[in-house]
Amino acid sequence: MTTRSVTLLASGGHYFEAPRWRDGRWWVSDIYAGKVCTYDEAGVRTEVLHVEGNPSGLAWLPDGSLLVVSMHERKLLRRTPDGEVTVHADLSAVCEHEINDLVVDAAGRAYTGTIGFAVAAGDAPRPGAVYRVDPDGSVHVAAEDVVCPNGMVITGDGRTLIVAESFAGRLTAFTIGDDGGLSDRRLFAQLGEPPELGPLPEVMAALALIPDGCAIDAEDGVWVADAGHQRVVRIDRTGTVTEEIPDPDGNGVYACALGGDDGRTLLLCAVSDFFAAAQGIDTDKATLKTARVDVPHGAGRP
Template identity: 85%
Template structure:
């Protein structure tokens, strides 16, 4: 199951990378605890695009080319127009108490994002969060409740299914997306073992066989998943069967991934030695962007 693929380092020296995307010939990534959304070219040159005081996370693009970016702490979606103007697209602070995190935008401009549900960086015990839908007009709707730390999100190539990583339940959950954006038919997509009961965070993390974080979907609707608990990325096929594992050669934590490059076969992997050290400011320059090559390219799925 574990494969040996050549892994090269695109860049290092970030604070904590999340939500990588390939767009317009560049890698886009949120350096969360540095408060910066930035791009990297294929030589690893970094360009700062946007400072987000509330800490940036999930990134997506609307049909008109505007970029949405999550502002985690103040629970807002910011909208950066093609000419660089930044406005508030949606304010979720009225519907959730804790940080929002990852983001996926559908082809018709609906955005799905989730609230972690508890103060994860402070080590609080996990509690259920929720997934929200933000329509193109900026209106906010609760799309799914009782989701255990909704994290990475993708939409299948035909636009019919939302897959959500429930980090501290150790599972990937699927929803059918209706024509009106409603989520129905909640079901298990993949899980390596039964999750433990919720309790103290260190105990939950130690007991999980998989801590799914950021995700990327390929042309076969196969899902690459960063496993935040086991220093690896995993690929599940469209049936939810585990088919490949790539371990980080440096033993660092793996927190997000994205497919891109000119042919869509480059897998970008976000790593850092210690999430909690990065989140609390103990380590501020040890995050890395790693690259490997995979067999199935990115397709029409999102992001």
């Protein structure tokens, strides 16, 4: 596989997730700092929004409003272009555990998932669910029995949602209907045999790939952060791994995004120890790193 040079963009974060490229800047959630931030291409940080309930998934509505997942509150916050922040949707009545990543389609429908268990506390994995939030803020169960739904992307034609099922070691695809409903659940990629669900350390040790945050390119290839093996991989439309980029410092990689002026810069969110970051032991070890790739970002989302 091709060897890529990985360059440090910024350091000193608590734990970065949900990276996005928009308006010439990288946007990220620094979850355990409770902040949504931007970084320019020189690595200069600007704090945009404080989220008491820990921010995660980021996406934009058609009117330019930013949606932010408030993980512990199980809400989607909406920040308008002029900076007003309101609650776009409250999912606390439909899910017990925190919600995580987020993607929004061209019609303004948001898809997010509940992990289904207390992962930061080391609980044993249990299936979660994917929810659809319509533009009016109404919440609908879109898919159930999803094993730790994590990163989500939408293909360039807007018709397929791909969801990382972290503790099943797979990417699962759904057809998006005209009304935003999900159907035709199918396997997009399976990396190794999925283990029986049990104690979290045993499940993690058994997985050949733990798919976390994702990005999609112009060929509908999916870049996937492998939370268990200090790398990102690219998986093509046949479900085949075509490329691997390891973190040069041996840190865990938990999310990625495509962006830059030509769409060919891949941003990696890395940290030495997720559980230490989640428990507030290491609060300055997270980094953002970049690598140049061949296939740019296309019409897919995010």
